[in-house]
Amino acid sequence: MGAGKTTIGRQLAKKLSSQFYDSDYEIEQRTGADIPLIFELEGEEGFRKRETQVIEELVSLKNIILSTGGGSVLSPVNRKALEDNGTIIYLKSTAEKLFKRTAEDKRRPLLQTEDRLGQIKKILSEREPYYLSMADEIIDTHDLGIKQIINKILKLIETNESN
Numbered sequence: 001m002g003a004g005k006t007t008i009g010r011q012l013a014k015k016l017s018s019q020f021y022d023s024d025y026e027i028e029q030r031t032g033a034d035i036p037l038i039f040e041l042e043g044e045e046g047f048r049k050r051e052t053q054v055i056e057e058l059v060s061l062k063n064i065i066l067s068t069g070g071g072s073v074l075s076p077v078n079r080k081a082l083e084d085n086g087t088i089i090y091l092k093s094t095a096e097k098l099f100k101r102t103a104e105d106k107r108r109p110l111l112q113t114e115d116r117l118g119q120i121k122k123i124l125s126e127r128e129p130y131y132l133s134m135a136d137e138i139i140d141t142h143d144l145g146i147k148q149i150i151n152k153i154l155k156l157i158e159t160n161e162s163n
Contacts, residue, residue: 001070001108001123002101003091003141004149009067012150016157022067026054036107044071052077059085070123073130083134087160089153090135093142095121 006022013020027050028034038047051068052075058066059081066086072078082088093101099117102108113119132138137156141149 001111002098003093004146005067005091008091008146008149009065011146012153013065015150015154019064021058021064023051023054023058023072024069026058027051048075056081070127073127073134079130079134087136088134090131090138092138092140095124097142
């Protein structure tokens with residue numbers, strides 16, 4: 001949450017002439033409801049079921065850039081679908097940096113708590129082992145700007161294509 005997946009994904013897709021998809025956006029478009037409302041009505045479990053369905057559909061598309069919600073890795077079905085169908089790049093950041101990036105964001109149901117930083121640390125400790133085990137590439141975004149991150153990804157793609 002707050003790592004820049006959507007912003008970077010959109011710009012990367014433009015540079016690569018690829019189609020960009022954000023699984024959370026796709027869920028909102030299909031349901032006509034925003035993520036906080038889905039969480040309120042269906043709980044996290046209901047949202048995760050929708051997320052799995054959308055990810056399974058999107059990974060079957062070719063030449064796309066896909067940004068998934070940070071919690072998508074909690075599902076073994078999602079992990080397999082993502083690992084089997086593309087290159088996974090983990091945009092790694094510190095809890096403190098993610099806290100700063102999401103400080104004013106009211107659209108993240110899991111962060112609506114008194115101890116937002118503590119919650120981010122807890123979420124990161126649960127998810128990071130999956131991020132690390134799944135990642136084909138890890139980019140530490142802590143001190144990098146968007147253009148620098150995109151350039152790193154483009155260099156990784158260039159290197160992979162020439163090997």
